[in-house]
Amino acid sequence: MKHAYIDEYSDIDSYIHRLDPRIKIISLFAFILFVIFTRPTSFIAFALYGVLIAVLFLLSKIPPGFILKRSLVIIPFVLMVAIFIPFFKKGEIAGGYSFGTLKLTVTYDGLMILWNILVKAYLCILSMILLITSTKLSNLLKALEKLKFPSVFVIILSFMYRYIFVVQDELMKMKQAKEARTTGGSRWFHVKVLANMIGVLFMRTYERGENVYFAMCSRGFNGKIKIITGFELKMKDFCFMLIIMSILTVIRIFGS
């Protein structure tokens, strides 16, 4: 079975895809920092950040529908955290509503904070999506390793990337086997079967973990992960980073 939902569009050939992943990570980091430290009232700056990221997405040839879908999945989580702020922040009251004895008021300061969180979160999410969808995960991991991220962290991510598909296949096969043999049956019966399947999945995954560890030891693993990486920074990589940095600075200075 084939899956590619983690880095589905990483095979496109575009200017952004060809950039060195380290440059992309650093530029992303810079972008996020700039966005975070922009004053909430700098509306023009936010608009310009938006334009910048839109241009980068255009360059990457990733379908806009996909980006929109991806980004909207995350927004509810941000909303869940931020939605109550306008009700609790003290200040000039923008409006109110009362349920019997309970009176809710929304303040301008609170709304400003909500806007601030939402716009910044959305811009950051978009930039993360750009990085992840335009880079092969294996290259992203290598770049993290090169940038001196702790190797334990990198290797755990790479195992996740390698085995998420294997585990999913295993579960799919069990599900198919179950569906091939069950017709009807009570809801309770299905719950029991499902619980059983999950148990079996955990057992198998545990055994697999053991075997993978043996396979690693057999090839000289002694607790230390060593990786060699072969990236070469090219002129265009530096140019990209410098251009992004300058655009960010320009937005920062003139947009507020």
Added chain:
Amino acid sequence: MTEKAIEIKNLDYSYPDGTEALCNINLDVFEGEFIGIIGPNGAGKSTLLLHLNGIFRGNGNSHIRIFDLDINDKNLAHIRSKVGLVFQDPDNQLFMPTVFDDVAFGPINMSLPKDGVEASVNDALEEVDMVSSIRRPSHHLSFGEKKRVSIATVLSMKPQILALDEPSSNLDPKHRRNLINFLQTLKLTTIIVTHDLDLVVQTCSRVALIDKGKIVAAGNTLDILRNKSLLETHDLEMPNSFF
């Protein structure tokens, strides 16, 4: 007489849960030899393989030597570079994100320099005819391709002994044929664990039959595989090529 590549004496092993998996195994394998380890499911074949590079150590006075090295903590790294173990399930053998990373894992652990690593990865992939897949993620390979890359992951360490656990299981006829052709060109001491007896006939000169953790017969391939009653008592069937 050629040198002994593997010497196993009085090997007993029980799993931590008490399952007695191996009982008094004695076996010598000579340099350059192809030996088949056959037996029904659960006989202890895989468990035996895991002893060849010190992943498991036998209980009590078990004793295993690889060439002139006893298996002990001091020799472990050295022994693991001499014995290439290929696991049955390629999804366990291939644990890195891409084919290159996987085949390079062994050489990197052996502290080869970067160009040395790249050269051995290339050589190993060439041997199994998978060079063109070097940048692909392992999870995009077909089953047969995974099996081939699995063998490359140990060939890249330039081992002197190759131990394969069920190399032909789940392969389609074409891939199985390729595997047999590949094995026939190998110059290494090779141990093949399998219940594919036709594969054994075509590749191994000697066979050890294991059942319930014991070696019940060992000797010339044809002598053992022609012994219908022996095979049937141990839940095996005579190879098709004999009919």
